[in-house]
Amino acid sequence: MANATGNVLIGQSGGPTAVINQSLIGIVEQAVANPAMGRVFGAVHGVRGILDDDLIDLGAESRETLEAVANTPCAALRSVRKKPTRGEGEKVLAAFERHDIRYFFYIGGNDSAETAHLLNELAVEKGYDVKLFHVPKTIDNDLRVTDHCPGYGSAARFVAQAFMGDNQDNRSLPGIKVDVVMGRNAGWLTASSALARQFSDDGPHLIYMPERDFDLERFAGDVDRVYSDLGRCLIAVSEGIHGPGGELIFKTDEVDSHGNAQLSGSGALGDFLAGAIKQRLGSSLRVRADTFGYLQRSFAGLVSEVDAAEAREVGRTAVRVATDGEHQHGTVVIRRTSQEPYEVAYEVAALSDVAKNTRDLPEEFLLGDNDVSPAFLDYALPLVGKLPRMGRLTDRSIG
């Protein structure tokens, strides 16, 4: 440690993903091996742990524990939804100074990038030398600049397998089924439901994403058309659907310190939509709603292998760029360098480029008002990995 220029601190923030610990362990293993880096600490519950001086010694963890943690969903360091005030930012910097933290890695979504950005501006202002890196994760896949976000592939895989099964369920016992998928601002995760389709009449038959304004009457008309045609209808709906003015179709009153409304952890939107269908198309119809909820981001034992490997590599890359002499701060982004075979490169972007704002599905990935395009499927499939194949009887007549 003779050459170490300071200690390392890592935090996790925002909603969990199935592979967020891969990034954590990627950082730890790379930092422990880096002679420029001193001790490797973890902040329990992100910035809250820094403010409360609740730090743990990650360098003391065994190889075996680190590997087990890498394969465990959600934040092993525990997470937080907190945007520090300026006063809190100053306390964070004071803690950095106290523990000689010269490298800070914050694993999270766009809100976490914003926190890193804020801390960086404060550090520059105070003349405290610390390298600040955001390490991306989000099942929403709505960070800007990057081709895709670690965490998305595994959540998309869960959603695709869930719809694959629910399509069989809906075919077994026909009716109208609404499945509500996570995604506050953008429809990336809801769009992945389309990966479930294998036969021409497979659902989801309708996919509603926040990129299009939602209208209840048009929705009921769409459902009626599919149901009349197929005798069943499977629908994917993003929790973030909203009317033309941007007002959410359904929400609770709760907001976090970033100003985000609570959408998940309630079945209310699905039940509301199921009720709206019955009201418009007939109360004797078999209409059901499921809200996939936290299972999408936390389910144990189901990951996309590509996603897990990339999440690890994004963590390792952050440590490498933090000591390459070129970067003082930034976020790691993934660039798709080849589609066939699928290949990626890891690069650095500015914190300000990913902070705060989110990225919608581009127009080319949408099809009409309620579907995704083949281009989206090409984009998403390599991130999710090989999906199970569904079998179907040929239904030959007995003659």
Next chain:
Amino acid sequence: MANATGNVLIGQSGGPTAVINQSLIGIVEQAVANPAMGRVFGAVHGVRGILDDDLIDLGAESRETLEAVANTPCAALRSVRKKPTRGEGEKVLAAFERHDIRYFFYIGGNDSAETAHLLNELAVEKGYDVKLFHVPKTIDNDLRVTDHCPGYGSAARFVAQAFMGDNQDNRSLPGIKVDVVMGRNAGWLTASSALARQFSDDGPHLIYMPERDFDLERFAGDVDRVYSDLGRCLIAVSEGIHGPGGELIFKTDEVDSHGNAQLSGSGALGDFLAGAIKQRLGSSLRVRADTFGYLQRSFAGLVSEVDAAEAREVGRTAVRVATDGEHQHGTVVIRRTSQEPYEVAYEVAALSDVAKNTRDLPEEFLLGDNDVSPAFLDYALPLVGKLPRMGRLTDRSIG
């Protein structure tokens, strides 16, 4: 087919499971190979297909299709929730006669056993010679006589992995979380949430099953106690919880022709319980609810290997006993012949023994009002198979 004594008809009925098609294919492969059996037909949507003469030729399916179907969740023949009236039962028998059906296999739960029982009584009365067998499936695991039911192990595996992940989620972002699990009459599936625990403070911390009367005030008190102790609380609740008079805590108005109320396909119970907690313990608490819904019974690409193998074998066994000269009708039951190593035998029981009534969790599998016993875990673990191991940081102080 010179010796064939008649044709075979197979139907699937009731709620889907992840392995109900294993039983279907087990019957088909065994029936096709059995010289006493003629052609092998499938009824589309169970008894409804028989009434509508919607039969398909299962003997004409390729080996490859059958294998793919076996590994596909939900009813490949499509299902139905229908209790035939006496008049309909007579029409079913007329269809049997028309197609020379001498073997009928009905894959389903206790309602399907009841249908088979009803058809058998009618056949005896009319003097029509047909061998009628019920082939068990239910994620609820609430059939009588049998040690456990095909379909349960896979659903229990889903529930265990879901709680394993949600426990990590709840630890990452602490709060109170209610997860509603299927199980109309009995708590078998909800109980399997306990398989998720690996560390001493792991959730689910409270498990509510229909075997115990549910009381909202006591519930709120339990939650308050755990939350005060751990700073978080993960709760498993059966959709079938009810008060001391048997009245459900929450339900919709819909009922099927067996008189069962609609419980699933709505997030209402979870939202109701989350609201009740906030109301009693404080509206500023972070309380969330998820309802696992149809994912528990249909999720694609996630089965218990033991469950899949047993579901196949139960189907094969039904065909064997139908031609052993000893049995005219019955249901296949599983007997656990050894716990360590886990071994089972397949036997025949009377239709009347499993029809209609269900089986609760026995007292020895319950612990107090809101937990399961170690004996339950010993019972359930071999059915679910090896579960993923969760890693955890040792949280060593930085000294």
